[in-house]
Amino acid sequence: xxxxxxxLSQGAxxxxxxxxxxxxxxxxxxxxxxxxxxxxxxxxxxxxETGEMSVPMVILSGTLGALIGAMINYGLSYFLGRPIVxxxxxxxxxxxxxxxxxxxxxxxxxxxxxxxxxxxxxxMIPAIRQLISIxxxxxxxxxxxxxxxxxLGAGLWNGILVAIGYACHTQVDKDTLIQTISRYSHxxxxxxxALLIAIVIYLIYQGVKKTQDYKDE
Numbered sequence: 001x002x003x004x005x006x007x008l009s010q011g012a013x014x015x016x017x018x019x020x021x022x023x024x025x026x027x028x029x030x031x032x033x034x035x036x037x038x039x040x041x042x043x044x045x046x047x048x049e050t051g052e053m054s055v056p057m058v059i060l061s062g063t064l065g066a067l068i069g070a071m072i073n074y075g076l077s078y079f080l081g082r083p084i085v086x087x088x089x090x091x092x093x094x095x096x097x098x099x100x101x102x103x104x105x106x107x108x109x110x111x112x113x114x115x116x117x118x119x120x121x122x123x124m125i126p127a128i129r130q131l132i133s134i135x136x137x138x139x140x141x142x143x144x145x146x147x148x149x150x151x152l153g154a155g156l157w158n159g160i161l162v163a164i165g166y167a168c169h170t171q172v173d174k175d176t177l178i179q180t181i182s183r184y185s186h187x188x189x190x191x192x193x194a195l196l197i198a199i200v201i202y203l204i205y206q207g208v209k210k211t212q213d214y215k216d217e
Contacts, residue, residue: 025158029069030070030130043061044168055166070154071147073133073137078140081138107131116142118135122153123153
């Protein structure tokens, strides 16, 4: 698996453009396993090094791709229903895609606990983010809300990955970047989660502080 990630990262770093970002992130966001850090971090690195792509467009392309992949899961789940979804999860092809009934049940339980907002939060949690669109489709979640929350969650996730890739431009060379991505892909994911939690806490703190200042006036 590590060798596959290295090869994908190397190819991404040499040939990536907006179209490939959209395609790869659509794959990553669907039921086919594909690590987003393999795409977004090299894309940001490339944007910083060559200037051929802009950081905002890299984030936008990644978010669009994520939405397309999420819509595939949502649409299939919406129209096929729970029995067929679980039959696929229990099939050989489903297992090849690293999907099984237990993972789908876990995503459904997460969706049941948190409701529609889980499509935003779930986009930033490993092992949940690729599958959270399935229970949304099974529950026939409002399409407009699904698109909004998916874009917000994917945009935040991609933004942090891009920030990491952009910062790496001044710290490591291409070969080191690829090795780092392959070796620490899981740690990168949890680092993103930690940064997102810190951002949320900061925003809550600022909101509470403004409310308190308003009351004191």
